[in-house]
Amino acid sequence: MNRDDFRAGLRGGFPVMLSASPFGALFGALAVDNGFSVADAVFMSATVYAGASQMVGIELFGNNVQPWLVVLSVFAVNFRHVLYSASIAKHIRHFTIIQKLLAFFLLVDPQYAETERRGERGLPVTFSWYLGFGLVIYFPWILNTLIGALFGQLIGDPKAIGLDVLLPIYFLGLVLSFRKRDRFLPVVAISAFTSVAAMHFVGSPWHVSIGALAGILLAALLPPEHRLRQGPAPVEKEA
């Protein structure tokens, strides 16, 4: 372990931690509102550690969606991480296998973006730096979840204080964050239409899988957009 690198990582991750903190607290509060205990919420933040998909998880759980479908949706929302881990592979080749496992566990969006940027600029991506950057985000994320969950317990009627609109707006923000991607508009349009229709004709929770499948199929069938894609995978803001 190199102390200077570790400290440099801590400094780099600090602003990310600050900007993610409200979302950690929001997750905690909404998780409790959706039937999680405080311990469940903290456990999920500590083990899944992927804000957007955690929100999706509690939303679907709260709507009594079948467990396998919840897990599948979490997997789908996190799918972008496949591109991240493929992309940073070249920078962390020198990590030991244990270090790699830990590194991939901590691979949230900003961690990916900073690792990539550091590698591109020719700076060494040491395990000490990576760990410092990751842990200064990881532990406060858990702590903020706890604070939010404790606060959430005190809330009687979430609708009266407007908590119920926060999840759809949060998801709307996530959808918007993908708007630079190829085929964004047709995919969103068909998924929106299909999910609304499926909600009406088939019912919840099937609108999620049916609507998503329609958008994914359309993306695969549309003729490819002529754009050269090179270099690192684009980063979307998680929170």
Added chain:
Amino acid sequence: MDPQHLNLIYLIVAAALATFATRFGGYVLITQLKRIPPRLEAALNAVPAAVLTTLVAPAFVYGGFDVAAAMLVAFAIGLRFSTLRMLLVGWVAVMLIRHVVL
């Protein structure tokens, strides 16, 4: 621990494993094959927006006037500003509609 709560713990563990699989999977994939077929890549690329849209659109259509109005306001904010500001303005909008207008 009652069985229902145990199921939730299993669910969280499964979600954690699924997430870890995505974070480890790309590394395995890139060391195994060199290129992903373009149509598969296009499909994978569309996954998050497609899934998340199905959580937004029905809430907008069936969530009632107050929720829809707040989402519209948040959408306008989201074109220019951060998600945090969308949440803040959307929340203010829904509180105004519920407690002042109606």
